[in-house]
Amino acid sequence: MRAVLIYTTAEGQNMGDNAINNHVEKNMSQTIISIQGLDKTYSNGFSALKDVSLEVAEGEILALLGPNGAGKTTLIGSICGLVSPSSGVVEVGGFDIHKNARKARSMIGLVPQEIALEIFSTVWDTVRFSRGLFGCKADDAYIETLLKSLSLWDKKDNTIVSLSGGMKRRVMIAKALSHQPKVLFLDEPTAGVDVALRKDMWEVVDKLRKTGVTIILTTHYIEEAEEMADRIAVIRKGEILLVEEKEALLQRFGQKQVHLHLTAELTQMPSALEESDLELSADKKTITYTYDVMSKRTGITSLIAELAKNNVHIRDIDTRKSSLEEVFLSLVEEQKS
Amino acid sequence: MNKTAIKAIYRSEMKRFFRTIAQSMFSPVLSTVLYFVVFGAAIGSRIESVEGIAYGAFIVPGLVMLAVLQQSISNAAFGIYFPKFTGTIYELFSAPINFVEIIIGYVGAAATKSLIVAAVILITATFFVDIKIAHPLWAFAFLVLTALSFSLLGFIIGIWAKNFEQLQIIPMLVVTPLVFLGGAFYSANMLPGIWQIVVKFNPVLYLISGFRWSFFNVADVPVMISLIAISLFLFICIAIIGWIFKTGWRLRE
Numbered sequence: 001m002r003a004v005l006i007y008t009t010a011e012g013q014n015m016g017d018n019a020i021n022n023h024v025e026k027n028m029s030q031t032i033i034s035i036q037g038l039d040k041t042y043s044n045g046f047s048a049l050k051d052v053s054l055e056v057a058e059g060e061i062l063a064l065l066g067p068n069g070a071g072k073t074t075l076i077g078s079i080c081g082l083v084s085p086s087s088g089v090v091e092v093g094g095f096d097i098h099k100n101a102r103k104a105r106s107m108i109g110l111v112p113q114e115i116a117l118e119i120f121s122t123v124w125d126t127v128r129f130s131r132g133l134f135g136c137k138a139d140d141a142y143i144e145t146l147l148k149s150l151s152l153w154d155k156k157d158n159t160i161v162s163l164s165g166g167m168k169r170r171v172m173i174a175k176a177l178s179h180q181p182k183v184l185f186l187d188e189p190t191a192g193v194d195v196a197l198r199k200d201m202w203e204v205v206d207k208l209r210k211t212g213v214t215i216i217l218t219t220h221y222i223e224e225a226e227e228m229a230d231r232i233a234v235i236r237k238g239e240i241l242l243v244e245e246k247e248a249l250l251q252r253f254g255q256k257q258v259h260l261h262l263t264a265e266l267t268q269m270p271s272a273l274e275e276s277d278l279e280l281s282a283d284k285k286t287i288t289y290t291y292d293v294m295s296k297r298t299g300i301t302s303l304i305a306e307l308a309k310n311n312v313h314i315r316d317i318d319t320r321k322s323s324l325e326e327v328f329l330s331l332v333e334e335q336k337s
Numbered sequence: 338m339n340k341t342a343i344k345a346i347y348r349s350e351m352k353r354f355f356r357t358i359a360q361s362m363f364s365p366v367l368s369t370v371l372y373f374v375v376f377g378a379a380i381g382s383r384i385e386s387v388e389g390i391a392y393g394a395f396i397v398p399g400l401v402m403l404a405v406l407q408q409s410i411s412n413a414a415f416g417i418y419f420p421k422f423t424g425t426i427y428e429l430f431s432a433p434i435n436f437v438e439i440i441i442g443y444v445g446a447a448a449t450k451s452l453i454v455a456a457v458i459l460i461t462a463t464f465f466v467d468i469k470i471a472h473p474l475w476a477f478a479f480l481v482l483t484a485l486s487f488s489l490l491g492f493i494i495g496i497w498a499k500n501f502e503q504l505q506i507i508p509m510l511v512v513t514p515l516v517f518l519g520g521a522f523y524s525a526n527m528l529p530g531i532w533q534i535v536v537k538f539n540p541v542l543y544l545i546s547g548f549r550w551s552f553f554n555v556a557d558v559p560v561m562i563s564l565i566a567i568s569l570f571l572f573i574c575i576a577i578i579g580w581i582f583k584t585g586w587r588l589r590e
Binding site: 080081082084101102103104105106108110112114116117118119120121125128129130131132133134135136137175 | 339341342344345346348349352353356419420423424425427428429430431432433434585
């Protein structure tokens, strides 16, 4: 099914299809957020951000990945005006967040980590309120489209208190999108959410991606970054360890495994293969070979040739890339040493 | 000036008021009726008149002021404390609005609410006593100035308060005594010697005196002094709020 979310810029220009095409072509050279030398030291002396510099391209989805307390929320808060940075320059759409706060902020939509809603208000009222707060003229047609795209339309007259947790999160997103921002911040969109809701949130983000809105999300679930992001910034103890395309990151740190499922039990490993780094499963029907994707010669061809030579028949082959979790751990380990 | 944002805040605050209109109105009207029964009928019947005015009518301006003070403070304090408490204040900070606009929205709504309550109380009072307002424009001006300045005070309390107890404590511990010692139910001239001087330090005296003057042409202090006092109070509240927003006190890390 085609995504139904129609997204228009503040000027009212429809950018639905163009945005999709742009995205497909990966035409994302325009910088929309530029952060330089951002520092934040809290009054109790805790240094939450240390000289953070980061550029975010228009239309991309960037995941800020890091453990709890890494500074993800402080970073988002500094850009959105919730936290006053100690030093550094942040520009959104070319506007400085302090000198040109109005223009910068009107481009931003924020969905904080905690659900915070006026519980006795209706969905419709609260989303309309947010739009007004951001200085946009009422546009009921747009809000209708927005609520429909987030599957909230039939709940529009419900009070917030009557909604489920997942629906409340959608309302938070609807509020953040009510003024048609160019950048959307999702702070831990799936924290404390069950598996079904998490999948649901991924779908919402996927829909948003197609509208061309730039998304910066924070997560400590590697799976989530892997699922949604184009680029990943790994943040730890207030420092950005690295920023890289997701694929590149996976490749750089990625190890891959190939599983060869055999038709019959292999009682004896062929002598030529005894030296190589192979694992035979307990039922003796699967051979696992681990290799580095980046190495020049992976050795798969010779492995299979050797097996064929020894009359070992392969029923099936599957491969598995290491997850970001493993990448992340090895990265953090690397930094420590 | 982000007028759309001011309107959005104002409308959403008023909407909450009308959503709970019964509670919003019932309590001030009930307490006014009780005051009339106790002070107007039961005790008032033994007091012939104060400064030539029937006691029942004499207490009306004081009762209205009492309600306006309490309503302004609690509406505004609650109005800004609630987003702090529920966390929805993040939206105010991330929106393209400045503090002046936030204040106009919240304080404007709080003042409007207390003016509505004042009107309802005045109407209620007409069921008990005959009221003629000698200077309606002055009365209105005093009401608006009082509603605005005490809504500002309420706003400050709402920002200052870290919990619901603190939110209640100023209205309970400070405002109610000030109103009772501010001549809501008597003329300051009726107090014994030293107290006449003490009450001159009570800002609420000037409000009630000025407001009462606009009803009956009778005042404890000259009306211009009342006007200067309330304006001064308004100015002090604005100055404090200006400082709060400049420093981000209790609002922003």
